Amino acid sequence: MAAPLELSCWGGGWGLPSVHSESLVVMAYAKFSGAPLKVNVIDNTWRGSRGDVPVLTSEDNIVSQPAKILNFLRKQKYNADYELSAKQGADTLAYIALLEEKLLPAMLHTFWVESDNYFSVTKPWFASRIPFPLSLILPGRMSKGALNRILLTRGEPPLYHLREVEAQIYRDAKECLNLLSNRLGTSQFFFGDTPSTLDAYVFGFLAPLYKVRFPKVQLQEHLKQLSNLCRFCDDILNSYFRLSLGAFSCVNRNQQQIAFGEVYSHDSTT
Amino acid sequence: MSLVAEAFVSQIAAAEPWPENATLYQQLKGEQILLSDNAASLAVQAFLQMCNLPVKVVCRANAEYMSPSGKVPFIHVGNQVVSELGPIVQFVKAKGHSLSDGLDEVQKAEMKAYMELVNNMLLTAELYLQWCDEATVGEITHARYGSPYPWPLNHILAYQKQWEVKRKMKAIGWGNKTLDQVLEDVDQCCQALSQRLGTQPYFFNKQPTELDALVFGHLYTILTTQLTNDELSEKVKNYSNLLAFCRRIEQHYFEDRGKGSSSIRLP
Numbered sequence: 001m002a003a004p005l006e007l008s009c010w011g012g013g014w015g016l017p018s019v020h021s022e023s024l025v026v027m028a029y030a031k032f033s034g035a036p037l038k039v040n041v042i043d044n045t046w047r048g049s050r051g052d053v054p055v056l057t058s059e060d061n062i063v064s065q066p067a068k069i070l071n072f073l074r075k076q077k078y079n080a081d082y083e084l085s086a087k088q089g090a091d092t093l094a095y096i097a098l099l100e101e102k103l104l105p106a107m108l109h110t111f112w113v114e115s116d117n118y119f120s121v122t123k124p125w126f127a128s129r130i131p132f133p134l135s136l137i138l139p140g141r142m143s144k145g146a147l148n149r150i151l152l153t154r155g156e157p158p159l160y161h162l163r164e165v166e167a168q169i170y171r172d173a174k175e176c177l178n179l180l181s182n183r184l185g186t187s188q189f190f191f192g193d194t195p196s197t198l199d200a201y202v203f204g205f206l207a208p209l210y211k212v213r214f215p216k217v218q219l220q221e222h223l224k225q226l227s228n229l230c231r232f233c234d235d236i237l238n239s240y241f242r243l244s245l246g247a248f249s250c251v252n253r254n255q256q257q258i259a260f261g262e263v264y265s266h267d268s269t270t
Numbered sequence: 271m272s273l274v275a276e277a278f279v280s281q282i283a284a285a286e287p288w289p290e291n292a293t294l295y296q297q298l299k300g301e302q303i304l305l306s307d308n309a310a311s312l313a314v315q316a317f318l319q320m321c322n323l324p325v326k327v328v329c330r331a332n333a334e335y336m337s338p339s340g341k342v343p344f345i346h347v348g349n350q351v352v353s354e355l356g357p358i359v360q361f362v363k364a365k366g367h368s369l370s371d372g373l374d375e376v377q378k379a380e381m382k383a384y385m386e387l388v389n390n391m392l393l394t395a396e397l398y399l400q401w402c403d404e405a406t407v408g409e410i411t412h413a414r415y416g417s418p419y420p421w422p423l424n425h426i427l428a429y430q431k432q433w434e435v436k437r438k439m440k441a442i443g444w445g446n447k448t449l450d451q452v453l454e455d456v457d458q459c460c461q462a463l464s465q466r467l468g469t470q471p472y473f474f475n476k477q478p479t480e481l482d483a484l485v486f487g488h489l490y491t492i493l494t495t496q497l498t499n500d501e502l503s504e505k506v507k508n509y510s511n512l513l514a515f516c517r518r519i520e521q522h523y524f525e526d527r528g529k530g531s532s533s534i535r536l537p
Contacts, residue, residue, distance in 0.1 A: 065443065090462035094383035097390040145441075152441045179379035 025204030106173030313487025331418035
């Protein structure tokens with residue numbers, strides 16, 4: 001329990017500690033369960049891996065996907081689900097599956113596949129955090145990976161066409177957001193008054209969608225109409241990810257200002 | 271389908287009542303059909319039985335190719351063809367029959383979430399077992415999938431399908447999973463379903479819904495299909511309330527109506 005845990009993940013912007021959903025899920029869970037995490041933000045140097053982000057390193061373990069990282073933290077006795085009943089634990093699994101099947105394809109599309117969004121926001125942001133010449137290759141690869149995932153899980157073999165699938169995935173995502181909003185209702189968190197794994201996942205998926213400024217925003221507009229989900233994200237940001245002084249702007253390679261972000265103190269004492 | 275096309279189809283669907291000669295198409299039962307397709311087909315049959323809608327099951331070797339979305343089963347009702355459980359549920363709803371009308375918004379959200387859990391974990395695990403586990407592929411899947419076709423078509427089609435499934439597994443992050451990890455995921459999923467079901471007869475107490483049909487389809491098929499080893503069905507057998515659930519639906523909806531959905535009884 002005393003071994004220092006280091007998390008390496010993508011950095012923040014637009015008011016979020018991280019712009020990458022999976023990194024955000026892990027950071028939120030760590031805050032909820034009180035795990036002392038030292039966050040290493042991936043920046044424009046050659047240090048750190050870029051492949052399987054987020055990655056948790058403790059003294060002798062390297063754990064990579066969010067589900068596995070959360071399991072690892074639970075084994076280290078950082079458990080945010082301690083007070084959940086068996087049925088609530090089952091509900092958690094089911095809602096996470098719902099998020100992955102219905103919301104994730106549209107999110108991937110909004111961030112990585114929609115050309116306006118990708119070329120004006122996502123690609124410059126990621127490219128500015130990856131050293132040359134990887135910055136020319138890696139964002140493109142991530143974009144292809146996202147497109148692949150959408151087509152293989154939703155498209156129809158053997159000819160996969162994006163057009164047929166686009167309308168359906170956005171419709172599913174909007175339905176998923178409505179379902180989440182119905183389930184949350186007026187409570188502060190999904191299971192009572194303390195946040196749990198499900199809250200971490202929902203926050204991780206929704207917060208980037210809510211805050212990042214995109215040119216093509218149909219899903220974001222829909223989310224903004226669901227005020228309880230917006231309030232949920234804002235509450236978590238204000239209570240668990242406190243602002244510290246100072247603001248800086250994210251600058252990409254060509255010295256163009258693309259966003260204002262605030263610096264967060266990643267203090268391990270919540 | 272685009273929004274306009276779907277609205278059009280719903281309107282046509284709503285106009286006619288359910289005909290007597292509705293048919294459900296699946297692959298050949300004895301020699302060709304695989305675990306995951308059998309599960310999907312049984313889920314749809316259970317759903318239609320629960321709605322009290324008569325349907326005749328027809329087995330064709332090229333069912334997969336006839337289907338509009340490439341997936342089995344599909345139903346042919348009047349002059350419309352609808353495939354997969356989700357669209358079929360909506361189609362049946364347009365005709366005025368629904369199992370989930372009595373649920374409130376939160377319950378509907380839960381039902382959809384659990385259906386996604388089954389699709390995400392159970393169905394993917396079945397696909398993994400059938401197409402990515404070398405032992406099963408060699409002994410069972412290849413032979414069954416290509417059985418209606420002459421050589422060399424049977425081998426080509428089987429390899430093509432295997433390549434497709436492997437690509438999909440890799441895209442969703444299951445490419446590097448070992449069989450043990452997959453079985454553990456199945457166990458987690460069954461545990462969640464068992465905890466949700468508790469001691470109730472159906473997932474939403476007194477009345478079955480499409481979730482019950484889907485879970486029944488998958489669990490019953492897992493329990494009654496012979497594979498190279500019994501590990502998958504053992505995982506399900508650990509949960510007695512799930513076994514009782516399957517038996518209950520089998521007795522109520524399949525035997526009482528005089529139809530045996532499978533010749534093998536539950537142990």
